[in-house]
Amino acid sequence: MPQRPSALFALADRNLPLLFPPATLARLTELVDIDPALTVTDFGDPALGERLAGTEFLITGWGCPVVTPTVLDGLPRLRGVLHTAGTVKALLDPEVWRRGVAVSTAAAANALPVAEYTLGVILLLGKDVLGLHDEYRATRAFPPGLTHRDIGNAGRRVGIIGASRIGRRVIELLRPFDFEVLLHDPYVTEAEARALGVRAVDLDTLLASSTIVSVHAPATPETRHLLDAARLALLPDGAALVNTARGSLVDTEALTKELVTGRIRAVLDVTEPEPLPAESPLFRLPNVLLTPHVAGSLGNELSRLGRTAVDELERLLTGRPLAYGVELAELARTA
Known part of the structure; x- marks a missing residue:
């Protein structure tokens, strides 16, 4: 032998x-x-x-x-x-x-659970499950938001930042649902975006016109604080930001200021720094869901x-x- x-x-x-x-x-x-x-x-x-x-x-x-x-x-x-x-x-x-x-x-294999986490979060955010859960727990009565026109996933516009392995897997998982999906990735052409079943747009347009934005770009010197104060301000009132990529892509101080006002929501599996300081307001805000870097393979x-x-x-x-x-x-x- x-x-x-x-x-x-x-x-x-x-x-x-x-x-x-x-x-x-x-x-x-x-x-x-x-x-x-x-x-x-x-x-x-x-x-x-x-x-x-x-x-x-x-x-x-x-x-x-x-x-x-x-x-x-x-x-x-x-x-x-x-x-x-x-x-x-x-x-x-x-x-x-x-x-x-x-x-x-094994990045491609690790992309699957991250994309699954993202899909679940997007669906729950669209139904405002987190907000309604808190209201239901506080009042013990059905919240009036059940008939609110802004709740639901019918035709909701979702913005994906980055056609990475994970970003592409998220796009694939979103396909069976009734979403309009926008994509920003400087390396993806409009024709390639159409082949993925999404619409390519610039970053500012994506942020200003999406009610749920999910970050899947790589952490590079060019993408550090890609979402700074000016860009976070473009998000519509009530919009939600999901970050399962790297904390460095978002300016934490600027995001915290936005979230403290209650104007937008966030689901953050990654932060900068990681973990956050114990005194960070993000641990206490009702419009924020923090998870301890669990989206990847566990x-x-x-x-x-x-x-x-x-x-x-x-x-x-x-x-x-x-x-x-x-x-x-x-x-x-x-x-």
Whole structure:
């Protein structure tokens, strides 16, 4: 029997059982020689020297140390990095690509729960479930808002900022519903937007004409505080902002000032800073729902990320192209 390639886990050991439950781990160990009891969080550990020298594949994830040129020098046989999470921007030095190492990420698999969270939130916001819940709890009587003309999801206009993996998945999930969907993404043409079933508009138009806005753009220097005070002021009274992307895309101080007035609503799974200071008004405002960065893969959803990495490994070993490969040129404008 030919010798199996050598692989190594480089991630926090607490996640390993969820990422690689027994059936997935069995698949992995059939493909490569890997020690499930060894999870690397420090490439500088002297005890790893011989192990690293023979490693052909790194299975990485949350808790993986940065792969620097020095680390690569100790991995002369490295052929692939298979990441069981989303972005690899902060994890891999560009030298990884320059040395011809294949890189894959489970970002597409992680996009699904984020999009599902977003869909659920949009539907509930359209029915004003959060506001009506508070009123019902306070009065113990059916709120008069049940007949209010601004409540409901019939023909509601939803604005999507960013046709990222998650943004596109949200658009797909919204398709069966009776929404008009606007999209702002500087890299998407009007023809491409039509193919997605949405209407491409500039950012200011999207903000001024959408009653629910969901943020799915990557965090880059160009998108920092993309939604500043001036742009947040464009949102119509009663509009809602959903952010499951990164907190840095929204000016937190400006958003807090808007929310304190009660003029708009927000559902925030990410913030800047994260977590917010304990004294932040956002914890107390009735028009704000804060969740602790839970939209992405959690619990049993992590197994989907592990399966993705094993699928990608199988592709590499059988000479097929990666389904979710990451190219160095993409990093500047992706998450």
